Amino acid sequence: MTEAYIYDAVRTPRGKGRKDGSLHEVTAVRLSSTVLNALKERNGMEDSSIEDVIWGNVHQVGEQGANIARTAVLQSNFGDVVPGVSVNRFCASALETVNMAANQVKGGDGDAYIAGGVESMSRVPMGSDGGAIAVDPSVAIAAYMVPQGISSDIIATEYGFTRDQADAMAVESQRRAALAWKEGRFGKSIIPVKDINGATILAHDEYIREGTTVEGLSGLKPSFKDLGETMPGFDQIAIMKYPHLEKINHIHHAGNSSGIVDGAAGILIGNKEFGEKYGLKPRARFKATAKIGSDPTIMLTGPVPVTEKILKRAGMTIGDIDLFEVNEAFASIVMRWEQAFDADHDKVNVNGGAIAMGHPMGATGAIILGTLLDEMERQDKETGLATLCIGAGMGSATIIERV
Secondary structure: OOOOEEEEEEEOOOEEOOOOOOOOOOOHHHHHHHHHHHHHHHHOOOHHHOOEEEEEOOOOOHHHOOOHHHHHHHHOOOOOOOOEEEEOEOEOHHHHHHHHHHHHHHOOOOOEEEEEEEEEOOOOOOOOOOOHHHHOHHHHOOOOOOOHHHHHHHHHHHHOOOHHHHHHHHHHHHHHHHHHHHOOOOOOOEOOEEOOOOOEEEOOOOOOOOOOOHHHHOOOOOOOHHHHHOOOOHHHHHHHHOHHHOOOOOOOOHHHEOOOEEEEEEEEEEOHHHHHHHOOOOOEEEEEEEEEEOOOOOOOOOHHHHHHHHHHHHOOOHHHOOEEEEOOOEHHHHHHHHHHHOOOHHHEOOOOOHHHHOOOOOOHHHHHHHHHHHHHHHHOOOEEEEEEEEOOOEEEEEEEEEO
16 A cells, blocks of 8 residues: 655644634635645645645534635635545544545545645634534434533543642643743744735734643633533533432633634645655655544543554554644543553643644644644654544544654
């Protein structure tokens, strides 16, 4: 089977996902075409060199609807010969697009793809697309569905994580992200977002709160306590599924959960012949990809079984992996993953994560894979694993190796 390689990875900065955020004036299409143009310019590609643009996006309505991938291609400097397809696997959408592209290259279906994703959370708010999974009783009741915040608190309760532990992890994420920016660790991948006149709108992750302390976070009210406990509440639904818990311990709040932000990211994936044609050196190859379904109530534990699955598929153990990116959707997700594998936190999310910099849902998978590769190169490490939890109970993972 043909090898699939990563040749380049870029992302926009992440802007605060609200009306006063720096990227609020920029549409998701413009964020996407900015990424596409950067990849084309940096790598000197012809239009015909790209088989497809596979683009993740969670809320595919309004200005993010009608196949935003194809729309972004038409707004970009690529010609109309390049098609585009949009993918929604919730928070892992962009990692799924990358995995799809890699596996199509491996299977011989084209020489090169651009994969990634976008989310403009300030312009198309969470929940804008509706969905039966949350509102149709014939689905929601049977699946014991609860909001993701409640699920994150179920994980904390089930596996014994405290508010102090979650807050300490959040503070560390902020510290690492601030240090990474100060040391220029994101410099290889960040592309500034500019207006039509070429003036820079944003060149730095806007959500970081440097100097965050555990003491400062201690005053924040748990975000999902009222939602869970108001009668009849979602805690009751969760306890029907997990009666041994008796009571849900609500530990998550805005400071130890992922930030709502705008952003886009893309990865250039191709075979050996593509790289040779354009004089490009491959940075990494895809060792394995995997996805899995998991319990829809606790919902966010998918990174554990999907990591087990991908390691088995790759013929590897957790000790064979040098660095990890585990998306910080909520603090308990990362803590549970580290607990399950007895992982060294010094190898996980080395440059901070979504708690510090935000989680543009349709783009995050490509962001963390690019961050992982940059850090593997910086530390001269060989292997890396990226994984994300996913709404409705799923998990996605990718293992890459430097070449």
